[in-house]
Amino acid sequence: MKKILVVAPSWVGDCVLMQPMLQRLIQRHPGAQIDVLAPPWTEKLLRQLPEVHAVIRNPFGHGAFSFSARRRLGAQLRAACYDQSIVLPNSWKSALIPYFAGIPLRTGFIGEWRFGLLNDARRLDKTRLPLMVERFAALAEVKGAELERPLLAPLLQVPAEQRAAMLAKFGLMLDKPVAVFCPGAEYGPAKRWPPNYYAELAQHLHAQGYVIWLIGSPKDKEVADKIVALGNRQVLNLCGNTDLAEAIALMSCADLVVxxxxxxxxxxxxxxxxxxxIFGSSSPQFTPPLSDRAQVLKLDLPCSPCFKRECPLGHFDCMLKLTPQEVARHIPVHPQR
Structure with a gap:
């Protein structure tokens, strides 16, 4: 049985985009044991992926170097006798732990002078692999091999009993169509549609018979409170009240997600x-939602995508000109559970 250690990205969305790579590893190595080294805030997501055998907590936060601590963790992982590691982040420090763990095959893209740490270093052709999900999946292939297409899309399945338990916990029913709003974005304000726009869309959906749930982290509670305060007392603000596994279970009930x-x-x-x-400063050409039921809403302005955390020009047109009326035009006519 092949044993593989995957060093995961730090962002929740990137961990979702990692799943097709895991699926491809299982295809190539039936019965393989895949363990994932990941930050704690992604753990409950990763535990729901059937391809993942175990999640090992990566205790190092964004930007933390901690050379000695990484060496100690790598030494502890030696006993697992992994055959291969796949390092998805491009930083030098992210490749240290597999090196110190003595893993014989260490795979990843060339970046930050990692040649000594990775002995299966790949050169990234961004033109051939424009999507992040493709770049991850390519690392599951033998060096030099073409990426096998079409990729399987990420897939999360929530058991009916888990969904029912979450509905009971929060006292929720599914007697009306459910719209879930996710008004946060960890990267920065340039990726966030304005709260007054969400508020106006909530009123529109409420008039159509929807109930609206706001889901996000504790950091999103302030913006969610604004949505409720702007004439939406009937909206349920769950931001900061669920962990990631609970949020996933509740989102699986949605007839519409914005x-x-x-x-x-x-x-x-x-x-x-x-x-x-809704896309503003970022690009669906790099990290689109991978579903046939997703509609990408964006404005093709000369200044976007800029990939900045805040609007560098100060006008925020990429979001402000994408009005609630325009977004409402794309609401499915017949909600389907």
Missing amino acids: SNDSGLMHIAAALDRPLLA
Whole structure:
């Protein structure tokens, strides 16, 4: 049995986009044991992926170097006797732990002078592999091999009993169509559709008979509170009240998800929920929602995508000119569960 350690990305959405790579590894190595080294905030997502055998907590936060601690963790992982590691982040420090673990085959893209740490270093052709999901999946192939297409799309499945337990926990019913709003985006404000726009869309959907749930992290509670305060007392604000596994279970109940480009957007796509994905400073040419039921809503302005955390020009036109009326035009006419 082949044993593989995957060093996961730090973002929830990127971990969703990692799943086709895991699927391809299982195809190539039936019965393989795949363990994932990942930050704690992604753990509950990764534990729901059937391809993942175990999640090992990566205790190092964004930007933390901690050379000695990485060496100690790598030494601890030696006993697992992994055959291969696949390092998805491009940083030098992310390749340290597999090196210190003595894993014989260490795969990843060339970046930050990692030649000594990776002995299966690949050169990334961004033209041939424009999508992040393709870049991840290519690392599951033998060096020099073409990526096998079409890729399987990420897929999350929530058992009926888990869904029922979450509905009971929060006292929720499914007697009306459910619209889930995901108004946050961890990367920064340039990826967030304005709260007053979400508020106006909530009123529109409420008039059509929907109930609206707001889902996100504790960091999203302030913007969610604004949506409720702007004439939406009937909206249920769950931001900060669910962990990631609970959020996934509740989102699986949605007849419609409206989301910024965020980790929850990718989760909604993997759950195969009808999705309106709002893009501003980022690009669906790199990290689109991978679902036939997703509609990408964006304006093709000369200044976007800029990939900045805040609008560098100060006008925020990529979001402000994408009005609630325009987004409402794309709401499915007949909600389907």
